[in-house]
Amino acid sequence: MANITDLSLSQIKKELDGNKLSGKEVVLAFKQAYEADQAHKTPLNGYIEFFDDAEKLAEASDARRKNNEARGLEGLPLAIKDNILIQGKIATCGSSILKDFRAPYSSTVVERLKNQGIIPVGRTNMDEFGMGSSCEYSIYGPTRNPMDRNKTPGGSSGGSASVVAGKQAPAALGTETGGSVRLPAAFCGIYGLKPSYGTLSRYGVVAYGSSLDQIGILSRDPDDMALLLEHGVGTDPHDETSAALDFSGVYPLKPKNPKGLKIALPEEFMGEGIDEVIKNKVTAFASWFEKQGATVESIKLPILKSTVAIYYIIAPAEASSNLTRYDGIRYGFRDEKASSLEDLYIKSRSQGFGDEVKRRIFIGNYVLSSGYYDAYYKKAMQVRSILKQEIAKVYENYDLILSPTSPCLPFNLGAKLDDPLAMYLTDICTTFVNLAQIPSLSVPCGTSEEGLPIGIQLIGKQFSEINLLSIAKTWHQEEGLKQ
Amino acid sequence: MKYDVIIGCEVHVQLLTNTKAFCSCENRFGGKPNSRICPVCSGLPGALPVTNQSIIEYAIRAGLAIHCRIPEITKFDRKNYIYPDLPKGYQISQFDMPICEHGYLDVTTSQGTKRIRILRAHLEEDAGKNTHSEDGSGLSFVDLNRCGTPLLEIVSEPDIRSPEEAVAYVQGLKEIMEFTGVSDCNMEEGSLRCDANINLWIYEDDRKYATPIVELKNMNSFKSIRSALDYEVIRQKEEWEEKHITLDQKGKLTRGWHDKSGTTVLQRHKEEAAEYRYFPEPDLRPIKIPKELIESIGRNLPELPEQKRKRYRETLGLSVENAEKLTSSPELASYFEKAIDGYGGDVKKIANWILTEVMAVVNDKKINIKDFAIEATKVQALIKLLDNDVISGKIAKTVFTEMVEKGGDPDQIVKNSGLVQVTDQGEIENVIDQVLKDNPKSVEDYKAGKAQAQGFLMGQVMKLSKGKANPKMASQLLKQKLDAL
Numbered sequence: 018m019a020n021i022t023d024l025s026l027s028q029i030k031k032e033l034d035g036n037k038l039s040g041k042e043v044v045l046a047f048k049q050a051y052e053a054d055q056a057h058k059t060p061l062n063g064y065i066e067f068f069d070d071a072e073k074l075a076e077a078s079d080a081r082r083k084n085n086e087a088r089g090l091e092g093l094p095l096a097i098k099d100n101i102l103i104q105g106k107i108a109t110c111g112s113s114i115l116k117d118f119r120a121p122y123s124s125t126v127v128e129r130l131k132n133q134g135i136i137p138v139g140r141t142n143m144d145e146f147g148m149g150s151s152c153e154y155s156i157y158g159p160t161r162n163p164m165d166r167n168k169t170p171g172g173s174s175g176g177s178a179s180v181v182a183g184k185q186a187p188a189a190l191g192t193e194t195g196g197s198v199r200l201p202a203a204f205c206g207i208y209g210l211k212p213s214y215g216t217l218s219r220y221g222v223v224a225y226g227s228s229l230d231q232i233g234i235l236s237r238d239p240d241d242m243a244l245l246l247e248h249g250v251g252t253d254p255h256d257e258t259s260a261a262l263d264f265s266g267v268y269p270l271k272p273k274n275p276k277g278l279k280i281a282l283p284e285e286f287m288g289e290g291i292d293e294v295i296k297n298k299v300t301a302f303a304s305w306f307e308k309q310g311a312t313v314e315s316i317k318l319p320i321l322k323s324t325v326a327i328y329y330i331i332a333p334a335e336a337s338s339n340l341t342r343y344d345g346i347r348y349g350f351r352d353e354k355a356s357s358l359e360d361l362y363i364k365s366r367s368q369g370f371g372d373e374v375k376r377r378i379f380i381g382n383y384v385l386s387s388g389y390y391d392a393y394y395k396k397a398m399q400v401r402s403i404l405k406q407e408i409a410k411v412y413e414n415y416d417l418i419l420s421p422t423s424p425c426l427p428f429n430l431g432a433k434l435d436d437p438l439a440m441y442l443t444d445i446c447t448t449f450v451n452l453a454q455i456p457s458l459s460v461p462c463g464t465s466e467e468g469l470p471i472g473i474q475l476i477g478k479q480f481s482e483i484n485l486l487s488i489a490k491t492w493h494q495e496e497g498l499k500q
Numbered sequence: 501m502k503y504d505v506i507i508g509c510e511v512h513v514q515l516l517t518n519t520k521a522f523c524s525c526e527n528r529f530g531g532k533p534n535s536r537i538c539p540v541c542s543g544l545p546g547a548l549p550v551t552n553q554s555i556i557e558y559a560i561r562a563g564l565a566i567h568c569r570i571p572e573i574t575k576f577d578r579k580n581y582i583y584p585d586l587p588k589g590y591q592i593s594q595f596d597m598p599i600c601e602h603g604y605l606d607v608t609t610s611q612g613t614k615r616i617r618i619l620r621a622h623l624e625e626d627a628g629k630n631t632h633s634e635d636g637s638g639l640s641f642v643d644l645n646r647c648g649t650p651l652l653e654i655v656s657e658p659d660i661r662s663p664e665e666a667v668a669y670v671q672g673l674k675e676i677m678e679f680t681g682v683s684d685c686n687m688e689e690g691s692l693r694c695d696a697n698i699n700l701w702i703y704e705d706d707r708k709y710a711t712p713i714v715e716l717k718n719m720n721s722f723k724s725i726r727s728a729l730d731y732e733v734i735r736q737k738e739e740w741e742e743k744h745i746t747l748d749q750k751g752k753l754t755r756g757w758h759d760k761s762g763t764t765v766l767q768r769h770k771e772e773a774a775e776y777r778y779f780p781e782p783d784l785r786p787i788k789i790p791k792e793l794i795e796s797i798g799r800n801l802p803e804l805p806e807q808k809r810k811r812y813r814e815t816l817g818l819s820v821e822n823a824e825k826l827t828s829s830p831e832l833a834s835y836f837e838k839a840i841d842g843y844g845g846d847v848k849k850i851a852n853w854i855l856t857e858v859m860a861v862v863n864d865k866k867i868n869i870k871d872f873a874i875e876a877t878k879v880q881a882l883i884k885l886l887d888n889d890v891i892s893g894k895i896a897k898t899v900f901t902e903m904v905e906k907g908g909d910p911d912q913i914v915k916n917s918g919l920v921q922v923t924d925q926g927e928i929e930n931v932i933d934q935v936l937k938d939n940p941k942s943v944e945d946y947k948a949g950k951a952q953a954q955g956f957l958m959g960q961v962m963k964l965s966k967g968k969a970n971p972k973m974a975s976q977l978l979k980q981k982l983d984a985l
Contacts, residue, residue, distance in 0.1 A: 102546050115545065122539050124546060221546040228782035255540075256548050257785050335782055338580050341589020342543045346642065358640075362582060385580070385777035394779060 021046035022184040026093055026241035027269065029187055033082070033092050040075035040082070040092030040136065047094055047138060048072070051185045062160045063170075063179035065099055065109065067139040074136045081134070089248050091134035096180045096189035099140040100147060100223040101232065103127050106137075110223050111145040111155035114343045114350045114369030124221020125253045126190070126232055133248045138186060141176030145371045146340065147194050147225040149173050150443040151433060152201065154373045159430050164206055164470055168427040171204035171443075173197040174235065178205040181235045188236035188245065194226045195328050196422075196447025198233030199459035203422035203472020206461045208489070210234045210242045211447075213479045214454035215260035217246075218253035224339040226332035229451040239458070239489040243268040246482065262480060272494060273487035276310030281415040285321040286446050291424045298462050298471045299421055305496065306419075313419065316411065320404050321449055327404075328448035329441055330384050330397040336374075337381025343369060376437060401452050408453045412478045417488075420446050422459040422472035446474070456482040460489050461497065501741070502703040505733055506710075507660035507696055511673050512651050513683040514626065514691035515558040520648035521625045522549030522592060522784075527650070529689045533643035541625075541648035543587030548783050551576070555650040556599065556787060559623050560797045562652055562682040563600030565804060566618055566673070570794045574599045575786040576623070580777040584642050585628040593653075595778040598622035599789075605656075605676070606806070607668040616669050617657040624651050652682070658697065663729035667722050670694050675805045679830045687721055694719055698729060699747060700736050711736045712750040716764060718757045728757035732764055808833055816840075822851050831870040838876035845887050853883055857897065861904050874903050882910040894967045895919050923970045925977065928961075931969060932978050935960045936985075946982055954982065 021043055024032065032038040051067050054060050071094070078092040097103060100110040102120035109115045127137065144154040152175020153159040160175040162168040163183035170179040174191025178201030181189050191198040193211045202209020210233055217232040224230060232249075234242045247268045253259040282303060287296055303313040345351035345365030352368060355361035370378070384393035411418060424445050433440045450457040456479070459472040477485045520527050523540035539547035560570050577595035600621035606613055626649035633639040654673060660666045674692055677683040685692040699713040714732060719725045732755070739745065754768040803811075805827045812823035826836045836854055840847045858879065862869050882900060885891045891899065891914055899913050914920055922928060935957055936943055945953035961974050 100546075108545070110545075118545065120546075121544065219546075220548050223545040224548075224783075226782075255550060257550050257783065334779060338578050338590050338777070338779070341580060341582055342545070342587060344582060344584075344589065346584045347542070347587060348544075358584065382777065385779055386775055387777075390777075390779075 020184075022050045024187060025238035026095075026187040026236055027238055027244055030090075030093060030244065034087070036082075040078040041072060043092065044071045044075040044094055044136060044138060047185055047187075050183075051139070051180075054183065054185065059161060059166045061163055061166070061170075061179045061183045061185070062158055063141055063176045063183060063185060064096070064139040065111075065142050065157050065176065066107070068106070068137060071136055071138045078134055078136060088132070088134040090130060090244070093135055094138040094186060095130065095135050095245075096139050096141050096177055096186035097127065097137050098174050098177050098189070098191045099143055100192055100225075101127060101190055102221040102223070103137055103140070106140065108140070108223065109156070110147070111143045111157060112343075112370065112374070113156050114366070115223075115348075116156065116350060118349055120221075122221065125218035125255055125259075126249050127221065129249055129251075130245065139180070141174070141180055141189060141191075143176055144173035144197075145374050146223065146336070147173040147192055147197055147230075148336070148373050148377055150196070150200055150440050151428070151430075152176060152179070153430065153434055154371055156371070161430070162205055162427050164204075164464075164468065165427065167429055168469065169204065169430055169432075171201035171423070171427065173201075174233065175201045175204075177235045178202055178207060178209070181205070181237060182207050188234065188241045191233045191235050192222055192225075193231050193233045193451060194229045194332055195451050196444045198235060199422045199447050199450075199457060199472065199474060200443060202235050202459045203461070204427040204470060206464065206470030206472075207235055207237050208239055208242065208461060209422075209459040209472070210482065210486070211450060211457045212246070212482050213260070213456045214451070215258050216262060216456070216480065216482060217249050218256040218259045220253055220255035220259075224335075226335040226451075227339060228335060228454075229328075229332055231451070239486040239493055240268065240270050242458075243270045243483065243486050260480065264483065267483050270483070270487050270490045272491040273484065274309060274491060275306050275488055278306065278311035278417060278488070279415045280306055280311055280313045280417045280419050281316045281411055282313055282419050283318045283321055284315050285318060286420040286424075287315070290442070290445065291421055292426055294426065294465045295421045295424070295471055299419065299473055302460075302462050302473050303419060305492070309491070314415075316415075318407060318411065320400070320407050323400055324404065324449040324452055325441060325445050327397040327400045328444065328452060329380065330393050331401065331452070333377040333381035334385050334394050335381070337378045337385065340370075340374070340378060345369070373437065404449060405453050408449075408455065409478075416477070417485075418476040420474055420476065422446060422474045426465055426469045426471070450474075450476055455479050456485060458482070458485040458489055460492060501737065503737065504701040505662055505698065506658050506701055507663070507666050507698045507729065508658035509654075509656045509660065509666060509669060510695045510697070511654045511656075511670060512693040513562070513654070513673075513677050513685060515555055515650040515652060516681065516683055517552060517554040517558060517650055519552055519554070521552055521555050521623070521650035522648055525648065529686075529691070531645050533641065534645065536645040537647065541587075542644050543589070543647075549592060549781075551784055551787065552650070555623055556789070557793070557797060558650070558682050559599045559621065559652050560789070560794055561680050561801065562654075562677060563603065563621055564794070564798050564801055565676045565680045565682075566600075566603040566605055566621070566654070568600035568603030568618060568621060570600060570789060571597065572791075573597065573786055573788055576781040576784045577778045578781050579624075581774055583627070584640070585630045585644075585647075587628065587644055587647060591624055591627065592781055592784070593624035593778075594622035597786075600652075600654075605669060605672050607665060607672050609662070609664050609668045611662075611665075614665065616659045616665075619655045619657050621652050621654040624653060625649065626651050663726050663733065666696060666729055667726050670725060671722065675827070675829075679802060679805050679808075679833075681802070681830070690720075694725055696725065696729060697752075698732050698736075700733070700740065702740055709740070709744075710747040711740055712745060712747050713752045714764070715752060715754045716757060717754060717767065720759070724757055724759055727762060728764060731757075731762065735764065802830075805833075816847050816851075818848060818851055822848075822855060825855055826851060829869070831868060835869050835872070835876045839879045841877075841880075843880050843883070845883070849886070850880060850883050853879060857900055873907065878903065878910060885910055885914060889921060889923060889970060890914065891919060891921050892967060892969075892971050894962070894971075895921065898967070919968060921970050922965055922968045923973060925973065928965070928969050928974050928977055929981075931961055931965050932974070932981055935964055936981065943982070943985065947985065954978065957982070
């Protein structure tokens with residue numbers, strides 16, 4: 018048998034269910050991988066904390082299995098981004114302001130997965146409050162890309178991508194607001210799924226942009242995603258925006274042959290601003306589809322050019338409101354030297370938030386202010402609704418949209434740290450998916466000559482994530498596993 | 501100086517739903533600080549609101565009672581501001597699509613009846629409460645129990661023309677909210693709160709000048725609403741005479757009423773006005789309101805106080821005053837209606853009994869009529885005993901006192917205590933004879949023309965009969981006997 022840490026989540030499930038491995042052995046293997054990496058001269062720094070109680074939980078899980086009480090996800094380890102609450106665990110969002118915040122309740126998705134036997138093994142590093150594309154804006158320092166430690170893993174779920182690609186966890190939960198799961202998945206050479214808005218409950222996920230936020234999954238096999246989705250979806254009485262989905266029986270995925278699929282390739286993501294190497298990979302991926310009997314057509318969708326602009330209005334607007342609660346009054350960081358209420362707000366928030374977060378709060382407050390609301394927020398919301406209509410029109414004629422996940426290859430640590438605009442532009446291909454609230458799967462499609470991973474996204478209509486995964490499974494079996 | 505007073509009111513009423521507006525915490529006043537909270541209403545990271553369907557129904561009920569239009573779709577918005585009692589840093593409220601629009605309320609004052617238009621009524625959540633220690637430690641405390649309590653904010657058009665009218669308007673709203681069961685409108689507990697916008701239109705040099713609009717806050721009773729507005733009319737008049745500042749020059753100000761000093765104090769200038777950065781609440785879906793729901797709530801709307809008063813006067817024949825008193829609270833009206841249910845006699849008797857005897861006890865015990873131990877049906881039974889001459893009015897009071905003190909049924913009490921009225925002529929005559937024999941001096945006085953002696957003797961008759969003699973018969977027989985002497 019291969020190393021435990023090389024196994025995907027579904028492979029581990031098979032080994033556990035067949036009593037070939039114990040839950041404790043599995044957890045220990047990943048723990049040792051993490052500890053070994055900690056000794057590296059440049060550790061990946063994907064985990065903020067590897068949970069001390071993971072082994073104990075694994076023992077309890079093994080006991081359950083012995084009693085024939087194994088559940089759907091019994092004993093499976095999962096890394097969790099540090100903005101998804103787990104009762105009793107610290108959840109910092111990579112921010113000083115929540116450095117000591119211990120969650121008094123669990124997010125719905127963690128609760129559901131735990132009830133099925135998942136063992137949360139650790140919490141992963143992230144750009145502060147999900148704001149960033151490189152996993153460098155964190156009080157815990159930058160996370161590194163396991164494919165090349167001088168590069169960023171992408172962000173904001175960089176920690177989750179790094180631990181999965183770095184074989185310190187078989188799979189991880191991340192979160193997306195504008196591409197924060199897919200971009201790091203692409204940078205680290207793994208799968209990254211952004212489900213439709215509403216597929217997974219947002220209850221207990223620290224809010225960034227409420228109309229955009231969604232839990233995503235990072236793994237090395239599409240089947241892992243089906244497995245987690247099967248147990249994670251369903252209406253949540255705590256989240257009005259959660260959808261009434263039933264994914265029972267989707268695992269294991271039935272591979273779907275792309276034959277007869279009509280695929281749209283927007284020109285806007287195949288022109289200027291997109292790295293040639295990436296464009297070539299997209300063309301190659303499109304050829305694979307055609308070889309399978311699908312048709313791929315270039316389409317013009319000019320509105321896609323506006324999506325980064327409207328994203329950087331809507332997301333900060335919602336963020337500015339969502340982050341007001343971090344005021345030093347009830348929980349989180351408070352400057353005890355403050356002399357008045359106003360001083361307390363100013364000092365606590367000035368020290369508690371990093372620069373990028375402050376930048377987005379400023380932008381958000383600005384675009385919502387009377388006098389600017391109509392020109393920015395309202396206009397952005399109008400463009401967003403046109404975008405939704407245009408995307409719906411595309412799906413009248415096509416089954417899928419294909420596009421690069423990132424316009425560029427993984428970049429060096431620090432390269433864009435002082436250039437927020439350049440950083441924002443890495444989201445150019447991903448934000449429209451969040452704005453349109455549709456699902457997208459970033460598929461690892463090989464590497465550049467120097468070995469840097471490239472991801473390409475399959476984008477479907479609302480709630481078609483299982484379809485995306487089933488198509489990806491065909492690719493994974495025929496091509497992905499060769500890489 | 502000729503001028504008009506222009507007033508508009510913003511009234512907040514807390515809705516009496518079982519749970520809070522957006523979470524499942526119990527919706528009740530008080531409690532140990534921060535004991536009635538959850539991740540949602542205390543604004544913990546990651547928590548999300550979920551609309552309690554009851555708040556929609558309560559708001560529709562209230563809206564229909566004040567003749568509002570209920571739209572097909574309504575939605576929530578975030579009103580952003582930072583304050584320690586607001587744990588999310590925004591209040592979930594309604595901005596441009598309120599649940600109730602364009603209603604009215606007819607109010608009656610010494611000047612007659614007038615229609616005050618209502619611009620809108622919208623749903624929002626209440627904030628918590630800050631308290632500040634008075635021990636010199638400088639500490640402040642935040643109690644979040646009230647956070648998330650559902651509120652309906654009812655905004656009038658600036659149609660009110662006097663402080664008296666303003667009070668009548670708020671009183672009118674209060675009784676409608678009480679009678680529809682939407683709110684208990686307890687001003688002391690803050691379940692009804694009123695802010696008022698007031699300015700003057702001054703007519704001078706053939707022109708109309710508007711003084712700066714003042715938003716008055718911190719008025720916690722009808723008395724303080726009246727006093728604050730009265731004060732503000734004079735203050736604005738004097739300020740105009742002194743400085744001639746207009747609305748265009750100064751805009752809107754906020755002033756707070758101080759009960760102790762009896763004055764209003766400047767709180768905020770227009771330049772300091774809050775920037776609320778409203779935007780649609782992304783965590784909540786817009787709400788479609790089915791026509792059938794509005795119709796069914798409309799059909800089941802209870803009789804409103806004005807309709808009740810009219811019926812009490814016109815159908816039941818009560819006086820204006822008693823009709824008014826009996827509708828001063830839904831509980832009292834309901835008590836009265838239960839007491840007259842199935843009663844064949846003159847309901848005025850029951851009305852009087854409730855307003856005097858029952859209310860005396862209720863007021864004395866400082867309780868709400870709904871907590872009064874004696875059921876309304878027993879009051880009816882007591883009055884029936886009076887009607888049928890089984891007991892006298894005086895005995896009725898004795899029986900009632902016993903009912904209050906020990907409980908029980910009036911018929912039973914009368915029977916057990918032998919309080920049945922004596923209507924036997926012979927028996928009464930025996931008593932009178934005894935009284936006349938025992939009081940020769942008074943008899944002399946009577947004969948000498950002192951009429952009040954008869955009253956004294958009558959008293960003695962009742963006393964000797966232990967109040968049981970039928971007073972009417974006793975009085976007649978006494979006179980006959982005296983005159984025959």
